[in-house]
Amino acid sequence: MTPSLHLWLVPVLPLIGAAINGLLGKRFSRLAVAAIALTFCGAAFAMALWVALRFSSLPVPLTDYVAPWIRAGNFQADFAFYLDQLSLVMMLVVTGVGFLIHVYAVGYMWEEGGFYRFFSYLNLFMFFMLTLVLASNYLLMFIGWEGVGLASYLLIGFWFTKDSAAAAGKKAFIVNRIGDFGFLIALFLLIKHFGSLNFAEVFQKIAPMNAETAGAGLLTAIGLLMMVGAAGKSAQLPLYVWLPDAMEGPTPVSALIHAATMVTAGVYMVARSHVIFDRAPTALTVVAIVGTLTALFAATIGICQTDIKKVLAYSTISQLGYMFLACGVAAYSAGIFHLMTHAFFKGLLFLAAGSVIHAIGGEQDMRKMGGLRDHIPATYWTMTAATFAIAGFPPFAGFFSKDEILWRAYASPHGSWVYWLIGVITAFLTSFYMFRLWFLTFFGEYRGDAAGTQTHGSIHAVGGQAGVSVPHEHGHGGIHESPKIMLVPLAILAFLSVFGGWIGSHRFEMFLAPVFGEATRLVAAAPEQAGQITGMEHLEWMFTAISVAAAALGLYLAWLLYQSRPQLPQKIAEALGGFYHAVANKYYVDELYAILFVRPVVDGSTRILWQAVDQGVIDDTLNDSADAARSVSDSVRHMQSGNLRSYAGWVALGAAGVIAYMVWRGVR
Amino acid sequence: MAGAVNLLVQRHPINSALSLIVVMASLAVEYLLLGAEFVAAVQVIIYAGAIMVLFVFVIMLLNAGEEERTKGSRVALLFGIPGMLVGSGLIAWILLQRSGTQAVEAGALPGPPKTIAWLLFHDFLLPFEVTSVLVLIAIMGAVVLAGHAESGAPAKREG
Amino acid sequence: MVPLSYYLVLGGILFACGVTGFLIKRNIITIFMSIELMLNGVNLSFVAFAAQWGKLSGQIFVFFVMVVAAAEAAVGLAIIISVYRTRETLNVDQVNLLKL
Numbered sequence: 001m002t003p004s005l006h007l008w009l010v011p012v013l014p015l016i017g018a019a020i021n022g023l024l025g026k027r028f029s030r031l032a033v034a035a036i037a038l039t040f041c042g043a044a045f046a047m048a049l050w051v052a053l054r055f056s057s058l059p060v061p062l063t064d065y066v067a068p069w070i071r072a073g074n075f076q077a078d079f080a081f082y083l084d085q086l087s088l089v090m091m092l093v094v095t096g097v098g099f100l101i102h103v104y105a106v107g108y109m110w111e112e113g114g115f116y117r118f119f120s121y122l123n124l125f126m127f128f129m130l131t132l133v134l135a136s137n138y139l140l141m142f143i144g145w146e147g148v149g150l151a152s153y154l155l156i157g158f159w160f161t162k163d164s165a166a167a168a169g170k171k172a173f174i175v176n177r178i179g180d181f182g183f184l185i186a187l188f189l190l191i192k193h194f195g196s197l198n199f200a201e202v203f204q205k206i207a208p209m210n211a212e213t214a215g216a217g218l219l220t221a222i223g224l225l226m227m228v229g230a231a232g233k234s235a236q237l238p239l240y241v242w243l244p245d246a247m248e249g250p251t252p253v254s255a256l257i258h259a260a261t262m263v264t265a266g267v268y269m270v271a272r273s274h275v276i277f278d279r280a281p282t283a284l285t286v287v288a289i290v291g292t293l294t295a296l297f298a299a300t301i302g303i304c305q306t307d308i309k310k311v312l313a314y315s316t317i318s319q320l321g322y323m324f325l326a327c328g329v330a331a332y333s334a335g336i337f338h339l340m341t342h343a344f345f346k347g348l349l350f351l352a353a354g355s356v357i358h359a360i361g362g363e364q365d366m367r368k369m370g371g372l373r374d375h376i377p378a379t380y381w382t383m384t385a386a387t388f389a390i391a392g393f394p395p396f397a398g399f400f401s402k403d404e405i406l407w408r409a410y411a412s413p414h415g416s417w418v419y420w421l422i423g424v425i426t427a428f429l430t431s432f433y434m435f436r437l438w439f440l441t442f443f444g445e446y447r448g449d450a451a452g453t454q455t456h457g458s459i460h461a462v463g464g465q466a467g468v469s470v471p472h473e474h475g476h477g478g479i480h481e482s483p484k485i486m487l488v489p490l491a492i493l494a495f496l497s498v499f500g501g502w503i504g505s506h507r508f509e510m511f512l513a514p515v516f517g518e519a520t521r522l523v524a525a526a527p528e529q530a531g532q533i534t535g536m537e538h539l540e541w542m543f544t545a546i547s548v549a550a551a552a553l554g555l556y557l558a559w560l561l562y563q564s565r566p567q568l569p570q571k572i573a574e575a576l577g578g579f580y581h582a583v584a585n586k587y588y589v590d591e592l593y594a595i596l597f598v599r600p601v602v603d604g605s606t607r608i609l610w611q612a613v614d615q616g617v618i619d620d621t622l623n624d625s626a627d628a629a630r631s632v633s634d635s636v637r638h639m640q641s642g643n644l645r646s647y648a649g650w651v652a653l654g655a656a657g658v659i660a661y662m663v664w665r666g667v668r
Numbered sequence: 669m670a671g672a673v674n675l676l677v678q679r680h681p682i683n684s685a686l687s688l689i690v691v692m693a694s695l696a697v698e699y700l701l702l703g704a705e706f707v708a709a710v711q712v713i714i715y716a717g718a719i720m721v722l723f724v725f726v727i728m729l730l731n732a733g734e735e736e737r738t739k740g741s742r743v744a745l746l747f748g749i750p751g752m753l754v755g756s757g758l759i760a761w762i763l764l765q766r767s768g769t770q771a772v773e774a775g776a777l778p779g780p781p782k783t784i785a786w787l788l789f790h791d792f793l794l795p796f797e798v799t800s801v802l803v804l805i806a807i808m809g810a811v812v813l814a815g816h817a818e819s820g821a822p823a824k825r826e827g
Numbered sequence: 828m829v830p831l832s833y834y835l836v837l838g839g840i841l842f843a844c845g846v847t848g849f850l851i852k853r854n855i856i857t858i859f860m861s862i863e864l865m866l867n868g869v870n871l872s873f874v875a876f877a878a879q880w881g882k883l884s885g886q887i888f889v890f891f892v893m894v895v896a897a898a899e900a901a902v903g904l905a906i907i908i909s910v911y912r913t914r915e916t917l918n919v920d921q922v923n924l925l926k927l
Contacts (some may be wrong), residue, residue, distance in 0.1 A: 644858075645849075645850055645851075646850050648846075648850055649850055652755070652846055652850065655755055656755035656758075658753045659758050660755075660758055663758050670856065679896050681854050681856045681857050681860075683859050685856075685860060686865065687858050687918055689865060691841070691864065691867065692867065695867055695870070695871060698834070698837075698871060698874075699871075699874055702834075702874050702875060702877075702878040703878060704874050704878065704886050704889075706886065706890075707886050707889050707890065710890060710893060711870075711893070714894075714897055715863075715867070715893060715897075717898075719863065719896065719897055719900045720899060722861060722900060722901065722904060723859070723900070723904070724927065726856060726904045726907065727856055728913050729908070730856075730907075730908065733910050753841075753843075755846075756839055756840070756842070756843040756846075768836045778927055791884075792884075792891075795872065795891055796891075799894045799895065799898075800890055801896060802894070802895065802898050803897070803898050805898075806897075806898035806899070806902045807896075807900050807901065809901075809902045809905065810902050810904070810905035811905075812900045812905075813902070813905035813906055813908070813909050814904075814905040814909060
């Protein structure tokens with residue numbers, strides 16, 4: 001047996017950092033807090049790298065058993081970590097991008113209050129996320145799952161003195177919980193039918209089962225419920241509503257949690273459970289449909305948003321839709337590939353957006369930006385790289401992964417041209433709104449007012465006094481580039497966004513082949529088939545060309561509307577009238593949910609649970625019993641009058657009673 | 669019985685005391701009839717001779733006058749008297765029912781004082797001694813309680 | 828030959844009178860005397876039973892009852908005297924400090 005890899009160190013190191021910063025950080029200097037946070041996160045990254053370097057010499061899949069946990073009858077779940085190609089990829093992405101974001105955040109949050117708290121939460125998030133991806137059984141994964149939800153709540157609501165931030169944090173957590181409910185039931189089903197939650201055991205038991213083609217059945221149910229959980233965590237329809245609101249949190253938080261890592265947990269979970277999904281075509285179809293629709297839906301909302309972070313948020317939702325589409329056509333490795341590239345360029349986009357916001361003193365509304373290209377060149381170039389990447393232009397990273405997904409959406413046995421078509425349309429929209437953002441931010445005339453003494457900043461400014469959390473506020477006048485500590489991570493991520501895709505989807509797929517088993521068998525066969533059936537190969541090239549064309553079209557349209565003829569958008573908006581308003585208001589989904597779900601629950605809770613039950617039953621029971629006791633004693637106390645003769649009277653009465661009783665007993 | 673009723677009826681305590689003496693005396697006679705000479709003698713000596721004398725002393729000392737008519741206790745009248753009536757009625761009924769008309773001879777008890785003394789100092793030695801102590805304590809208590817002259821509430825000892 | 832029940836009934840009547848006196852009288856001393864009356868009634872019952880069963884323990888018990896009655900009378904009268912000293916009254920209704 002190979003000696004233990006001590007895989008558990010990878011999650012636990014950030015946990016230690018979180019504990020130190022959380023408990024003692026208040027007394028440390030900022031430098032110390034930052035050093036601690038970066039050290040432990042970096043150590044986790046170093047460890048991940050070390051494992052990666054040794055990877056080829058390790059017997060994978062490898063389970064690193066740490067400690068027993070639950071032994072209940074036949075059911076057993078332990079603290080054990082699982083290493084295979086998939087978890088290696090995830091681990092590297094999480095620790096790598098996470099570490100870069102930590103570095104960035106040191107610079108970004110340097111002037112904020114609650115510095116130690118922020119980094120404690122960040123490290124805590126890393127711990128939970130790593131637990132999630134490295135877990136060897138569903139239960140441990142669920143702990144990570146819940147934990148990242150918790151960490152995201154803490155971080156979104158970091159500026160908790162601000163009502164909207166606190167509400168956003170709550171919304172995120174609650175909507176996540178709805179998804180978690182589905183996930184939990186899936187776990188229960190797994191326990192009931194397979195008696196275990198260990199990946200190895202469960203998948204072994206499922207492997208000989210046949211695909212459920214009848215459309216219903218156990219595996220389909222499990223798959224669908226898992227999808228519910230993934231939809232909650234990864235912000236798909238209909239549980240996506242928390243992600244745009246989550247932009248209330250500081251930008252590094254958005255980068256780490258909502259772009260690079262947490263939201264991808266759902267995709268990872270689906271990929272990990274591919275054994276189940278492969279045998280439940282109905283579930284797969286549902287996954288694909290949800291992914292596709294979400295991608296399109298979010299993209300349409302994104303084109304009308306004016307807040308730079310909200311655009312990126314909807315973009316995230318849309319890209320996640322792509323990943324689910326990939327999983328839904330059983331092209332899991334394509335989905336994971338896109339997950340990786342997306343982590344690079346979306347993380348970069350958010351960080352760069354943060355840099356932009358920092359530069360102009362806290363403003364987030366794109367209508368107040370413009371012409372920043374000359375003022376903040378470093379940010380400009382990195383963001384450009386990311387924008388081209390996400391739009392899917394070759395040779396950037398996004399091109400390779402997105403293209404692979406689009407091809408698979410058509411060519412996979414579970415695929416269909418409908419998926420492909422919607423995917424292409426979404427790609428066009430993606431390109432459009434991203435370049436719209438690009439033009440609005442960096443080109444043209446500067447429309448804002450950060451040149452000078454701007455003390456109030458933007459949406460984030462709330463009279464930040466005292467307290468632990470001061471909202472994001474940069475009082476230095478003038479547009480200025482970000483400090484080096486923020487720019488270096490941007491540069492690294494830009495590098496990855498450009499070159500990260502060159503690993504090639506095919507090689508990536510081969511790497512993940514041992515994990516995805518039969519799904520890959522299809523892929524391995526495909527190129528040969530494609531070679532034989534020349535039509536397919538030509539088709540593939542044609543599709544590629546079409547998707548690049550779509551991206552170019554988006555770029556052109558954005559240039560047209562926002563650069564050369566800026567008055568057009570307004571006219572189009574007016575022409576479209578009501579439809580435009582619907583889109584601009586996110587199709588009123590939040591309002592709909594409020595009416596359908598939130599209002600009844602809150603009302604019910606207020607009227608029934610609070611007033612009727614809590615006050616009426618519980619409080620009143622206590623009060624009434626106390627009152628009863630008091631009134632009884634009030635009436636009885638008159639017996640104690642101090643009057644000797646009345647005492648004697650009572651005694652005589654009592655004696656008579658006793659005598660009567662005895663007589664009665666004697667007579668019987 | 670007449671004496672007892674008289675005790676209730678009389679207004680002045682001294683009259684009640686005197687009627688109680690009458691009751692004691694008649695009870696002594698009853699004891700004699702039952703053949704309990706020792707008890708009869710003790711009854712006269714202790715009860716009529718000592719206790720009642722004590723009562724009379726106190727009545728004289730405190731110059732107890734006629735009873736005023738003040739408001740009584742409603743509870744006592746309302747509950748006590750019916751209670752008492754019920755109790756005694758029940759007892760009477762039971763007694764008459766059960767004990768029947770067994771005859772008791774007059775003077776039937778084999779009760780020379782010698783036998784009593786024997787019992788007293790053999791079988792009932794412990795109670796005897798205890799009651800001696802009790803009497804002692806009672807004496808001390810009475811002395812303490814009544815001993816202070818016009819100096820407020822005296823400290824109460826064991827009584 | 829007197830039936831036993833007569834003695835017992837007499838004892839009961841004495842007892843009842845004692846209770847009544849206790850209840851309706853206002854003077855403390857009179858109440859005390861009613862207590863003595865009750866005790867006497869009980870004594871009579873004891874002696875009657877002793878005579879019936881031919882045991883002497885009844886008489887012994889009567890003896891003890893008397894002793895205790897004597898002690899109690901002594902102490903009780905002493906209490907009455909001190910109460911009289913503080914309250915200047917023998918009316919039992921006015922000794923009601925024990926009320927709530």
